[in-house]
Amino acid sequence: MRPTKRQKPKVKRKSIKIIGDASRVITRLHLPDKRNRINKIIQRILSMPDMAAQNLMAQTMADFSGRHEDIGHVFKRHVDVVKPYLPPNTVLSDVQQSLIGAYFTKEYAIESAALFNPSIVPHPDQSHLKKGSLRFIMSLRATGEGHISSIVFRSGVLDPTNRFRFDSVSNFVETPELQLDPVYKRNPFQLKLNEMGAGDEISAHILNRLPEDFTYNQLIETIGNLRAKPQFPEANQNRTFQTMSWLANSNYEVSFHPDHRVSERVIFPVSKNESRGIEDARFVQFFDNQGEGTYYATYTAYNGHAILPQLIETKDFINFNIVTLNGKAIKNKGMALFPRKIGGRYAMLSRQDGENNHIMFSDNIHFWQKSQIIQEPEHPWEFIQIGNCGSPLETDKGWIVLTHGVGPMRKYCMGAILLDLEKPSTIIARLDEPLLAPNEKEREGYVPNVVYSCGALIHNNALIIPYAMSDINSGIATVDVNELLNCMRA
Structure with a gap:
């Protein structure tokens, strides 16, 4: 394919801006860093006169019940966490x-710092739409206090002319029921x-006492049995216990x-390996x-020190299953x-080395052992690194892959390549210039000069x-597919 009239396709930026809303709040457990303070806090609460406690609780409900759909249920769940710290034989009103x-x-x-x-x-539900319209779901990375x-x-709905109509955003945000x-x-x-x-003799000892299909509770019980009657050096046992529990908690x-x-749903970090954040989910309808x-x-789970690639699976955006990805090729961010x-x-x-675009194949979606480079930095706007910007999109000409490249002054631009439909390790066409680069209105932010x-x-x-x-913040751009393909060089 050779360029026809222009080297670069015309990109249309929508006027829509998707901006975080600091009023969208969830509830979280709030424990002091020093656990011995929990007893002191509880004692102070219990020493309050009945009328003062009633007035304070009434004021608390007046201040917060309108911000959450069932704040009473949250309080009950959190008091259950600290019940072991209650004085013996305490009966609570x-x-x-x-x-x-x-x-x-x-x-x-959740969105107070960024939404990007x-x-x-x-959307899984495409019923009751006008011909040529599409109902969609958009996922975003929301960042709040502590950059979590x-x-x-x-x-929303895309109409036949590709105009966006977003559904109204709920005032409430829901943290889901967790099944560990x-x-x-x-x-x-x-x-x-x-x-x-x-994978040592300690983990083998534990797993050999479990059925082929075992539950989280069975694993914890078996670990507890070995902890109670140690058969290996305790320091070694404790390291293995920690790793096995960490892995189980990641699923x-x-x-x-x-x-x-849909806008009420938030997947917030729950396991230790993602305690510092869930980053850059790349959704695809498979x-x-x-x-x-x-x-x-x-997505990338981050604990402040290391990353762990994870996989989300859902049929309906109501029930989500989160599991770890496995294999020698599961090393880095940006898997699509x-x-x-x-x-x-x-x-x-994938991007195994933080620099090049890779592709990998597997018989099992959870295990990936080998990868190969399909694209290396070629143009000045991508000399530092390249990677994908989401899952490939199928056309009759090939797979369109949006890419990102990093150039001077850590400027991130978006490009595009075209992969062979049946041999996607082969690039058959590409753009020489960025498809999208940060303009003057887009270059200021937490990380300047980035579109992604x-x-x-x-x-x-x-x-x-x-x-x-x-x-x-986030925005939306569109480009005609045929024009994009015609502007690529073989």
Whole structure:
């Protein structure tokens, strides 16, 4: 393909700006750093006169019940956490129970610092739409106090002319019900421990006492039995216990209320390996050989020191299953799954070395062992590094892959390449110039001079690109697919 009239396709920026709202808050457990202070706080609450406690609780409910859908349930859940610190034989009144729960609860503004790195996929419900319209779900990385990131969602409709109509955003934000008792398979669990350097005689001892399919509670119980009657040096045992518990806690399920709006749902860090944030979810609608659809997303779990690539699976954006990705090729950020198998195998883009675009294939979506480089930095605007900007998009000409490149002054631009449909390790065309570069209105933010996306879609022959602006806000751009392809060079 040779350029026809212009070297660079015309990109249209929408006037829409997706901005974080500091009033969108969730509740979180609030414990002092020194646990011995919990007893002191509880004693102070219990020493309050009944009338003072009632008045304080009434004021607390007046201040906060309108900001959360069931604040009383939150207080009850949090008082259960600190019950071991109560004086022996203490019987709490309803007011004391709620007040203790309130003292160990805090609000967290999930979007107060930034709302960026979006991806967009078709909504699972496409009913009752005008012909040529598409209902969508957009995921975004929300960042709040302490720069802790979570995943939030927006929904809306694209009309036949690619105009956006976003659904109204709820005033409430829901943290989901957490299920920390999924079923694990013994062999994959052992393989992951081996990769983590914890596949020793202690872990083998524990796993050999578990069934092939075991639960979280069974694992913790078996660890507890060995802790009670040690058979190995205790220091070694404790290291293995910690690693096995850490791995198990990295796999969990969350469920939201099905009758609540998409914008009320937030996937907030729950496991230790993601304690400092859930970063850059790349959602894709994946179809198997029978045409059944499942939504997957890769994301980066961060604990302040190390990253761990994770996989989200959902059918409906109500129930989510989160598991670790495994294998020698699971090393870095920015993994993007193809929306279907190729040659009978799963395919995924990745950036193994922090510099080049890689591709990898696997028979099992959870295990990835090998990768190969398909693209190295070539142009000045990508000399530092390149990577993908979301999952590939299928056209009859090939797979369109949006890329990001980093150039002088750490300026991030977005480009595009075209991969062969059946041999996607082969680049058949590319743009020589950036498709999208930060303009004067987009270059100021938490990380200046950056445009970035985690996933686009094609609708009515237009490439719809939600993108982040300097790691603080998000916008939307569109480009005609045929024009984009015609501007690529072979």
